[in-house]
Amino acid sequence: MTSPTDKPNDGGVPLPVVPAGATSGAPAEFPPASPAGRGMFGNQGTGDVSGYGGLVRQRQPIEEASRPYGGYFDEVRDALEEAYPAFGDAIEKVVVDRGELTLHIRPERIAEVCQVMRDDLALRFELCSSVSGVDYLGADERRLHVVYLLTSMTYRRQVRLEAAVSVEAPHLPSVTAVYPTADWQEREAYDMFGIVFDGHPNLTRILMPDDWEGHPQRKDYPLGGVPVEYKGAEIQPPNERRSYQ
Amino acid sequence: MTTSNYASERETDEGRVFTVTGGDWDTIVSGTDPINDERIVVNMGPQHPSTHGVLRLILELEGETVREARSVIGYLHTGIEKNLEYRNWVQGSTFVTRMDYLAPIFNETAYALAVEKLLGITDDITERATTIRVLMMELNRISSHLVWLATTGMELGAISIMLYGFREREYILDIFETITGLRMNHAYVRPGGVAQDVPDAAIVKIREFLKMMPKKLKEYEDLLSGQPIWTERTKNVAVLDVTGCVALGITGPVLRSAGLAWDLRKTMPYCGYENYEFDVPTHPDGDVWGRYQVRLAEIRESMKLVEQALDRLRPGPVMVADRKIAWPAQLAIGVDGMGNSLEHVAKIMGQSMESLIHHFKLVTEGFRVPPGQVYVAIEAPRGELGVHAVSDGGTRPYRVHYREPSFVNLQALPAMAEGGLIADVIAGGASLDPVMGGCDR
Secondary structure, eight states: OOOGGGSOOOSSSOOOOOOTTOOOOOOOOSSOOOGGGBOSSSOOGGGOOSSGGGOBOOOOOOOOOOSOOOTTHHHHHHHHHHHOTTHHHHEEEEEEETTEEEEEEOGGGHHHHHHHHHHOTTTOOOEEEEEEEEEOTTSOSOOEEEEEEEEETTTTEEEEEEEEEOSSSOEEEOOTTTOTTHHHHHHHHHHHHOOEEETOTTOOOSSSOTTOOSOTTSTTSOOOOEEOSSTTOEEOOGGGSOOOO | OOSOSSOEEEEETTEEEEEOOSOOHHHHHHTSOTTTOOEEEEEEOSSOTTSSSSOEEEEEEETTEEEEEEEEOOTTOOOHHHHHTTSOTTTHHHHHTTSSTTOHHHHHHHHHHHHHHHHTOGGGSOHHHHHHHHHHHHHHHHHHHHHHHHHHHHHTTOHHHHHHHHHHHHHHHHHHHHHHSOSSOOOOEETTEESSOOOHHHHHHHHHHHHHHHHHHHHHHHHHTTOHHHHHHHTTOSOOOHHHHHHTTOOTHHHHHTTOOOOHHHHSOOTTGGGSOOOOOOOSSOSHHHHHHHHHHHHHHHHHHHHHHHHHOOSOOSBOSOTTTSOSSOEEEETTEEEEOHHHHHIIIIIOHHHHHHHHIIIIIOOOOOSEEEEEEEEETTEEEEEEEEEOSSSSOSEEEEEOHHHHHGGGHHHHHTTSBHHHHHHHHHHHOOOHHHHHO
C-alpha cells in the first residue's frame, strides 16, 4: 500500500500530512486499508500506552459473485451478454452484495454499456437514477470510482455500474449522450473528485466556485483548521483531532 | 463553444476550463451589440424573490421570449457529504436533515434505511418505528407541498395563498415540535429506529389536523382553481412530457403530472408502503397546472396515509433490540430541549459501571458497519431521493452521496423555459419545486 504522500501533487493543492493511522501497511484490499481497521484511539507511536493502538480488526472482503446470483440478476447479466458483443472485454467483475447487483465495467466501455442497458428490450434501464464518485484511496492504482445507478421502470429493477480510473489518467467517456440527466451529476463528480468525462458538453465546476483549486471530496484533500481568537489557538482539522475509532 | 462572453477560459491538462466568478456583468453586456442585436441578457438571482432560494438564472431574451436559459447553482453548498465522513454513523442524521430543509424527515429516513441495509438489520426495525416513520414522512410531505403551494402562489402574484399555506404548515411544524422537540432539522429518524416515542399529545394534535385540513384544501381550491389569472399563468405553461422527464431524470410530481404513475412507494415499496391504501395521482397535461393538481391530490393521499398510520400504531419499542446499535440513552424532552432522561443518567452515574462503559463506547466511538455499498431510494416530495452509502468497516461513513431530486430536477429548467415567455420561467421554475439546500448540499 502506498501512503498519500507518495502520490504526485495532482489535486493542485499542498500535500497533506498523513492522517493518523492512515498507513497501516496492510495489503491492498477492498475496501482499502483505512484507519477504520486499526488501533482504537487514533494515536500512534509513544502516545499509545494502552497497547490498543496495535489492534487490527478482521474485515470481510467483498468477493466476486458466482452464478447463480439469484433474483433478476442472472437475467440482467444474460441479457447484457447477448445484446452486447464486447461483453467479455467490458465486464471486469460482478459483485452481488446486500441484494444489489454491481457490474464493474472497464471505464472506456461505460458509455457503450449504458447505451445497450437503455435500448435493449430485455434490459430497458430507462432512468439513470444516480451518478456519484467514490475515492478509494490506497486500494490500488485506479482509486477513483464512478458509480452509476440505473433503474428500469419497465421491469422495476436496479443495477449498479462501477468504473474505476486512476488519478493520473482520470478519463472515461461521458454518458450524457445516453442519459441527459447525467449532465449535472457528472459535473459534480468532476468538481468533487476531478474525474474527467470525455465528451461531456460542458464539464465545469458546479457546486464549488469556478476558481477553486483541487477536488474537495478526494480522500487526500487537506482539510485545514480554523484559527480561533484565543491566544493564537487553532481548531485542528477533523482528521487530526484525537478521536475514538 | 469556442469563445464565450460569459467566462474567461484557459487550457489545462484536463481540458479547457471556464471561469465564471460573478461580478462579470460588464463583460457579459459588452459581448452584445445593442443596436443590431435583438438579444439581451438578463441575470436573475442569486438573490431574487422568485427563484425559490439562491439560484442564479442567466436568460438570453429576444423581446419577451427566452432563447436560452442557464442556471448556476452552488451558492448554498455546505459540504455536508464531506462532513459526514468525519462523524460517526449516528451523528450523520443531524447533518443530512439539513440538506433539503423542507423535507428533513425524508433525508433522515433515507439515510437511516441505507445504514440499516449496510448493517443488515432492515428486517429488525420494529413495527412501531416503521409506522412512525411513515406517519412523519407523510406529514412532512403535506408540509412540503404546502410550502410549494405558498411560494408558487406568491411568485405568480397570489399573496393570500402564501399566508394560508405557511399558516397550515406551521400547524404541522407544531406537531413535529411536539414529537421531536424541534420544528425543523429534527434528527429524529436514526439508524435503528426513531429517537423517541410519539407522545399522546401529538396524536391528539394530528387528529385535529386531519379534521381541519380538508376544509382548508377546499379553501385553496376555491381561491385558485377557478381563478382566471391562475389558470392563465399555469395552463399549457412549461410543458414537459414523459420522454423529456425520463431523459432528464425528472421524478416525483413533475413526472406524474406528465402522466406516468411512477411513485417509489408503489413501484419499489419500502417501510411497508405496500400495506397502505392510497392512490398515485397523475395528470395528462404535463404543465404547471397539472403539477398543481397532482400536488393538491397528493396532500389528500398523504392525509389518508397519516390516518392509516395512526390506526396502526401499536405500543412497542421504537428502536432495534440490539444494544450494540441502539442509542444507549433513553431520550426525553426536558425544559431545555431533548436530552438523556434523568433515570438513565442516574443509572449510568450511580448504579452500573458497565452501562456507563457501554454508553461511553457507543456514543464516542459509535457502532461499526460492515464494509460494502448500498443504494436506497425513497419517494420524497420532490421525487426520488437516493442515498449511496459506502462503508469501509469503520465507525464513520466512508462516503455518502445524496441523489437529490432538487439537484436533478433543476436540469429541466432550460427545457421548460426556452422558447417561452420570461414570465413563464418563474412559473416553470417554481413548478419544479427546487429547494436549494438540497440541491447544493
